[in-house]
Amino acid sequence: MGRELRIAVIGAGPAGIYTADTLMKSGTPCSIDLFDRLPAPFGLVRDGVAPDHPRIKGIVGALHGVLSRPGVRLFGNVAYGRDLSLSDVRMLYDAVVVATGCERDRDLDIPGIDLPGSHGAADFVKWFDGHPDVPRDWSLGARHVGVIGAGNVALDVARVLAKQAEDMLVTEIPDNVHRGLAANRATDVHVFARRGLAQARFTPTELRELDRRSTRCPAPCPTPRAGSSTSTTSTSPASTPAAGSSADPSG
Numbered sequence: 001m002g003r004e005l006r007i008a009v010i011g012a013g014p015a016g017i018y019t020a021d022t023l024m025k026s027g028t029p030c031s032i033d034l035f036d037r038l039p040a041p042f043g044l045v046r047d048g049v050a051p052d053h054p055r056i057k058g059i060v061g062a063l064h065g066v067l068s069r070p071g072v073r074l075f076g077n078v079a080y081g082r083d084l085s086l087s088d089v090r091m092l093y094d095a096v097v098v099a100t101g102c103e104r105d106r107d108l109d110i111p112g113i114d115l116p117g118s119h120g121a122a123d124f125v126k127w128f129d130g131h132p133d134v135p136r137d138w139s140l141g142a143r144h145v146g147v148i149g150a151g152n153v154a155l156d157v158a159r160v161l162a163k164q165a166e167d168m169l170v171t172e173i174p175d176n177v178h179r180g181l182a183a184n185r186a187t188d189v190h191v192f193a194r195r196g197l198a199q200a201r202f203t204p205t206e207l208r209e210l211d212r213r214s215t216r217c218p219a220p221c222p223t224p225r226a227g228s229s230t231s232t233t234s235t236s237p238a239s240t241p242a243a244g245s246s247a248d249p250s251g
């Protein structure tokens with residue numbers, strides 16, 4: 001083919017942007033249009049990775065570099081399936097790559113999962129990352145919180161709930177999230193894993209971070225107190241058929 005290829009990438013998260021990067025470096029002359037349903041790019045790096053993990057969020061620098069290249073364009077606020085159909089992109093582009101990620105929690109089929117106070121971790125992490133899809137207010141009225149799952153997301157949720165709100169001020173959390181965390185009444189955060197530590201999916205770094213957190217207490221609290229705890233509990237598969245991460249951070 002004599003002319004440069006026109007390629008559409010749906011989803012401007014890391015997968016979509018690295019796809020653009022790889023295509024631009026491939027030596028095949030091409031131009032790339034990225035479409036995202038949100039006004040801003042970077043997907044779950046912006047709206048999922050915990051705010052107190054600035055080193056990981058720092059990859060947005062590299063992703064931004066790709067978006068700044070000549071031949072790469074970003075169109076925000078364009079939802080595939082709503083504003084753009086497959087026939088539209090097929091008509092306008094030589095190829096289309098769909099990189100829309102995984103935005104929903106895996107279903108957890110246990111009795112009571114739909115009761116008030118039971119939430120999927122996806123919504124909770126979106127709240128503390130200021131994602132536009134979730135309400136701005138989240139009432140953290142529960143004293144005892146169970147986090148089901150033993151991956152990095154579960155530990156992110158447990159750590160954020162166990163931290164002092166002030167410790168999060170060095171991060172980019174929005175004001176409404178800081179207010180919500182300052183009103184957090186949790187005294188005990190329990191992480192439930194269906195198998196043993198050897199099968200845990202979190203990294204040692206995430207686990208160590210739980211140990212380094214400063215203690216949190218229900219406001220007002222004049223001195224750092226003993227009693228705000230995070231425990232990791234390993235249970236049998238029969239008693240906790242956990243799949244994925246589910247948090248219960250409400251009152």
Ligand SMILES: Cc1cc2nc3c(=O)[nH]c(=O)nc-3n(C[C@H](O)[C@H](O)[C@H](O)COP(=O)(O)OP(=O)(O)OC[C@H]3O[C@@H](n4cnc5c(N)ncnc54)[C@H](O)[C@@H]3O)c2cc1C
Nearest residue numbers: 011012013014015036037043044048049079080100101125
């Ligand atoms: C709480 C949490 C913590 C994490 N912590 C870490 C970590 O510490 N280290 C690490 O390496 N990884 C971490 N991850 C994983 C990492 O964020 C993901 O692996 C990565 O973001 C996946 O990239 P992606 O591009 O496939 O999907 P996403 O990041 O989800 O990007 C998909 C993009 O597609 C867009 N989109 C969706 N539907 C449409 C549509 N219909 N039309 C147009 N656009 C659409 C979305 O708006 C989004 O921008 C974490 C994830 C979560 C949830």
